[in-house]
Amino acid sequence: xxxxxxxxxxxxxxxxxxxxxxxxxxxxxxxxxxxxxxxxxxxxxxxxxxxxxxxxxxxxxxxxxxxxxxxxxxxxxxxxxxxxxxxxxxxxxxxxxxxxxxxxxxxxxxxxxxxxxxxxxxxxxxxxxxxxxxxxxxxxxxxxxxxxxxxxxxxxxxxxxxxxxxxxxxxxxxxxxxxxxxxxxxxxxxxxxxxxxxxxxxxxxxxxxxxxxxxxxxxxxxxxxxxxxxxxxxxxxxxxxxxxxxxxxxxxxxxxxxxxxxxxxxxxxxxxxxxxxxxxxxxxxxxxxxx
Amino acid sequence: xxxxxxxxxxxxxxxxxxxxxxxxxxxxxxxxxxxxxxxxxxxxxxxxxxxxxxxxxxxxxxxxxxxxxxxxxxxxxxxxxxxxxxxxxxxxxxxxxxxxxxxxxxxxxxxxxxxxxxxxxxxxxxxxxxxxxxxxxxxxxxxxxxxxxxxxxxxxxxxx
Numbered sequence: 001x002x003x004x005x006x007x008x009x010x011x012x013x014x015x016x017x018x019x020x021x022x023x024x025x026x027x028x029x030x031x032x033x034x035x036x037x038x039x040x041x042x043x044x045x046x047x048x049x050x051x052x053x054x055x056x057x058x059x060x061x062x063x064x065x066x067x068x069x070x071x072x073x074x075x076x077x078x079x080x081x082x083x084x085x086x087x088x089x090x091x092x093x094x095x096x097x098x099x100x101x102x103x104x105x106x107x108x109x110x111x112x113x114x115x116x117x118x119x120x121x122x123x124x125x126x127x128x129x130x131x132x133x134x135x136x137x138x139x140x141x142x143x144x145x146x147x148x149x150x151x152x153x154x155x156x157x158x159x160x161x162x163x164x165x166x167x168x169x170x171x172x173x174x175x176x177x178x179x180x181x182x183x184x185x186x187x188x189x190x191x192x193x194x195x196x197x198x199x200x201x202x203x204x205x206x207x208x209x210x211x212x213x214x215x216x217x218x219x220x221x222x223x224x225x226x227x228x229x230x231x232x233x234x235x236x237x238x239x240x241x242x243x244x245x246x247x248x249x250x251x252x253x254x255x256x257x258x259x260x261x262x263x264x265x266x267x268x269x270x271x272x273x274x275x276x277x278x279x280x281x282x283x284x285x286x287x288x289x290x291x
Numbered sequence: 292x293x294x295x296x297x298x299x300x301x302x303x304x305x306x307x308x309x310x311x312x313x314x315x316x317x318x319x320x321x322x323x324x325x326x327x328x329x330x331x332x333x334x335x336x337x338x339x340x341x342x343x344x345x346x347x348x349x350x351x352x353x354x355x356x357x358x359x360x361x362x363x364x365x366x367x368x369x370x371x372x373x374x375x376x377x378x379x380x381x382x383x384x385x386x387x388x389x390x391x392x393x394x395x396x397x398x399x400x401x402x403x404x405x406x407x408x409x410x411x412x413x414x415x416x417x418x419x420x421x422x423x424x425x426x427x428x429x430x431x432x433x434x435x436x437x438x439x440x441x442x443x444x445x446x447x448x449x450x451x
Contacts, residue, residue: 001335008296008313008359031360038355039336042316051313055360079349079410103425104406106337108349109356190424 003041007050014060014139017052018166022141024050026163031055032075032114035106060168061111063087072170074113079104081112090174091132093181093199097124103191113167116152119159122193122218124185126153129170130223131199131215137169144168153222176211179203180285182278186270188261194218195262196270198250202238202282209233209286214246214278219256219271226250229275238283246279247272298362302327303371311358318342320358321368329369329398333427340426343399344368350406369398372405381405381443390439392430399426404440413444 011017021028028050031037040046054060060075063084070090072081081087082098101107101115101124115125116136128134129149136147138161152160161167185197196218203211212233214226229249236242256267295310302325309324316335321327321344333339335354342353345367353366373379378386381404391397400423407413407422419440420433428436 002316002319003314005312005314007294008357010359010362034355034357034360035337035352038316038357041314042335042354053360099421103340103403104410104422105340105343105350105352105403105425106355108346108406109351190421192424 001042001044003038004044004047006041006048009050009052010056011052011054012056012058014057014166014168017054017057018139018141018164020050020052021164021166024048024052024163028052028163030114030117030166032117033077033106033110034114035102035110036114036118036120054166065090068174070172070174072112072172074111074167074169076112078102078107078110078112078115082107091128091172093131093183093201094128094172096181096183097128097185097197097199100124100185100187100191100194100197106191112170116170117159117161117167119153119157119222120193121156121221121223122195122197123223124194124197124217127197127199127215127217127223130225131201131213132172132175133213135171135173136167137171138165139168140165150225156221175201176203178205178286178289179211180282180287182281182285184274184278186274196256196267196274198271198274198278200275200278200282202233202279202286204283204286207237208235209238209283210235214250214275216250216254216271216275219254219267224254226253226275228253233279238279243276243279247276250275296359296362298359300358300361300363301365303367309358313357313359315358316354317344317346317356317358317361317366318353320361321353321366324358327368327370331395331398333395333399338425338427339396339399340403341396341399343402343426345402345406348406348409350403367402369401372401380446381408381439384439384442384446385436388435388439388442390431390435396426396428400428400436404443407440408444413440416441419444 009020029048031051031053060073062073088095134149182200200214212230229246251272256264258264331341333341337352337355344353
């Protein structure tokens, strides 16, 4: 099918984009990479009066380092993140996960800001943002604000972003030393949305875990953190018994749905298996110094 | 009537000026406005990969881009690769390895493989399969397509 009629604004600055969003009175959509929005337009699931194209805004695609964080411009394409040496150095979990994001032609176009704003519950980036306690900078004609990832994802395809607001930057706080990561995903076909995905980081102090993060995708309306499982890991060395307790905690914390692709039981099963594998890898990496 | 936008797009090395509705998909601009019907339209929602072209050298689904977004950009379609009398390395490999039957997916396969060969080492057949996983073929079972890309990857210069 073909998209419905809309007015088109090719914004060349953030100010111009947010002014156009404000002028549309809630009836505009932001066009970034378009890899989720354009299918919805082609299917006519959406009929916005105005599309505000942000692709021509200079300086909105960047990956920069400061003392405490890596800052990523909202228009940064998936492929830039996948191949970034800075990301590989500070967030190898992101580099590992990005190769699972759709297909090359989509990674060439799709943007981090677009994926996070779209918030597909099975997409990798919302899960990574949750895992890494990302902070989002949001701009509108009336000012700007910051939102933490844990407050941003409200429901499936629903985020804390007003119709006149534009996500402009994603801030990833650097991880402590002696942190290892694990990333596991099962999809029907490489590049498809995850049936279930798990990302974890473990930080060790001496012989024990002193910080643990476990994020899951595809098992609920939003990406989520398994906070009970995280808590029970703190202060212990990872062994089979502890892994089993964490796996049990993850399985009881989620309420996945059955759909065309997989049953709820299968997704719950996967969440546990993948958590176990991801924790083992993270523990090994944290202890061997491999980031 | 909706407003139209004046655009200028370089397609396969030739500059084309046109006045387009903003909702006109790049795929339809290529096929219907310019008559370049080598780019095929399958699913129109970014799943099948048949409409893959290169935009400023990077593969993109032309059903997920508007023609107006290509203003000032360089687009390459399957017509840019070679001619029947002089196939390029990748097309030759498809020919030799029987990598097409009905040919519907072929333009997308070729443009995707062109970008894959440029960006990834494709050290294993598994890498090739992952790289092509966004392009659907309903005839070949993919075996021959993987072989063709493997052959092209083994030749210096890849798809150029």
